[in-house]
Amino acid sequence: MVDSYRPLSLKEALELRAEKGALPFAGGTDLMVRYRYESGAIPEYPKPIMFVNHLDELRPIRRVDHGLSIGAAATMTEVLESDEVPEILKEAVVTIAAPGLRNAATLAGNICNASPAGDSICALYALDAGVKLQSRQGERILPIYQFISGPGKTDLHADELLTEIIVPHNRATTHFFKKVGTRRANALSKLSLSGVARISGDRLDEIRIAIGAVAPTVVRSIELEKRMEGRSISEVAGIAEEILRDYDTLVQPIDDQRSTAEYRKRVAMNLLRHFLLGIVLQQQGA
């Protein structure tokens, strides 16, 4: 049995994190399952637990200079009910679990859990989101694609807390999110794809594509995005097959209990083709 703490401020939480190595517990929807071993028995956590979901500093969803800040303890339901949150993120979050779990679960938990199949993570990659990491020493902000380093692995230091998710001002003119799972509710992803694009006149100004559950971390290629950006729609159409071939080499799924590598590969590439050719390249003159 481990100790558990209920800090009354972020400052106290950062002290507990540094001094006791306490594991932050927000919604608990992953932690209550991962360390459960028998009905009615106290879960066996490897470290002391600290509850953080009640901390006022971690709750708000608010506009900041460069975009939107989502507090680490804001629930997924609060994300869905916010007028400020970009539509693609809401479309991803509403596919997660079911209302009762979304009333407890948090985006920060989804991120720190760092599953390649995390549905909010896929949309946050496409939104170019960052995470704010605070410790007693100060704070730093990392892009989410740098923060998540492997399946279940992040760059969170032992004395740090993820306190905010920063979503830059979203200027996309079109977006697409698709999750493929066994059923609509309470299903983990076989794979997912998020895409956003900004098109003005006949020019593709900006495009970001993220594909979940097809590699050890969500697949996003800034290099391939840059190859398309700033070109006219007809120029992008000319290189589209080459771009798709390059994405094909990045999509390296595995077989597991939820799906097969072959299925994931084929469906991911079909969804990517649909987003690029069926949506982005159809926007000419918009």
Added chain:
Amino acid sequence: MPTVKFSVNGTSHSIDTDPLRRLLDVLREDLKLTGVKEGCGEGECGACSVLKDGVLVNSCMIPMGTCEGSEIITPEGLRETDQGKTIIDAYGESGAVQCGFCTPGMMMATEALLRKNPSPSEDEAREALSGNLCRCTGYDMIIDGVLKAAERGKGLW
């Protein structure tokens, strides 16, 4: 052992407990509120649904350490209200109950839905109950029950 102060169905309680113990176990074992069921124990089935500070949660996912000052409503509390009676009657008339194990959780999800949206569409009702599994009825009669409760209970929510 730390003491957690919270209220259940309008009654205040102080419980000495490990803060990592589940709300589900405190409700069933300490308070003998066995309307709350344990199905899967991992948040997938909704049989342990309760309202915590007005929102639907799976009580198997909630450690007591997060319940300080909370107000919990269980099926035993819901059934004493006009809203609860309306839901119970509507489920009965719709044939929404077979073995009955999922029913208390389904009714909690129904109450949570109608508090937010007193006139839900069928799709909205299905979404609201999507975290509750039933292995008997095939769901259609449960959804009929939800929509009938909304219709009968106009003005209650």
